[in-house]
Amino acid sequence: MGDIHHTEQNRIxxxxxxxxxxxxxxxxxxxxxxxxxxxxxxxxxxxxxxxCVFRYIDIDGSRLxxxxxxxxxxxxxVGEFVDELQALGYVERVPDPMDGRAKIIxxxxxxxxxxxxxxxxxxxxxxxxxxxxxxxxxxELRAVLEAIAAEDERAAPAERATxxxxx
Numbered sequence: 001m002g003d004i005h006h007t008e009q010n011r012i013x014x015x016x017x018x019x020x021x022x023x024x025x026x027x028x029x030x031x032x033x034x035x036x037x038x039x040x041x042x043x044x045x046x047x048x049x050x051x052c053v054f055r056y057i058d059i060d061g062s063r064l065x066x067x068x069x070x071x072x073x074x075x076x077x078v079g080e081f082v083d084e085l086q087a088l089g090y091v092e093r094v095p096d097p098m099d100g101r102a103k104i105i106x107x108x109x110x111x112x113x114x115x116x117x118x119x120x121x122x123x124x125x126x127x128x129x130x131x132x133x134x135x136x137x138x139x140e141l142r143a144v145l146e147a148i149a150a151e152d153e154r155a156a157p158a159e160r161a162t163x164x165x166x167x
Contacts, residue, residue, distance in 0.1 A: 030125055037121045043114045045088050052078055053085055053105070054115055061094065061106035090114060 017025070031048055038046050046054075052071035056062065064082060068075040082105050085091045090111035096102035107115065130138040 030122075033125055034118060034121050037124075038114065038117060041117050043117065045084075046090075046114060046118075049077075050081055050085060050090075053081055053091065054111075054118065057091070057105060057107060061104035063096065063102060064105060067105065085111070 035046065035048070038044070052073045053067060056067050056070040064079055065075060067073075067082075068078045071078065073081075082091060082093070086093065088110075089108055091105050092108055093103040094106055096104045126138060126142075
């Protein structure tokens with residue numbers, strides 16, 4: 001009987017999902033919707049991993065090393081994603097006007113179209129969540145998440161989100 005009592009005391013109770021795991025679940029939901037809609041709009045090959053390019057590339061283009069630094073992805077991996085996106089017609093490599101030995105990755109018209117579509121879809125998702133769960137709550141959620149990201153040096157690229165996500 002002592003063993004049963006001991007087992008009952010040490011029984012693992014189901015706990016609520018840790019907030020970072022819950023945020024990951026919500027991220028999957030949001031990006032799932034994004035990719036479903038991007039596919040419907042003619043961009044079926046874009047994957048989550050391509051975000052290291054689409055999110056951080058400057059309007060006038062970016063060096064591969066800058067994309068790697070800003071996204072936190074290795075230069076080799078970003079290079080592979082750029083190769084994929086170039087083969088799909090979303091980006092091009094052009095000579096760097098400041099350094100003839102270097103290349104700039106620049107979005108093509110197809111890439112700019114996909115980026116504009118993604119931004120519009122993200123706005124639609126956020127608006128839908130506001131309608132479903134309350135605009136004030138979604139606004140507050142955004143404010144709290146932005147404050148957390150701004151406070152942490154690991155999230156430094158998030159601070160440039162307003163400039164990074166321009167079409």
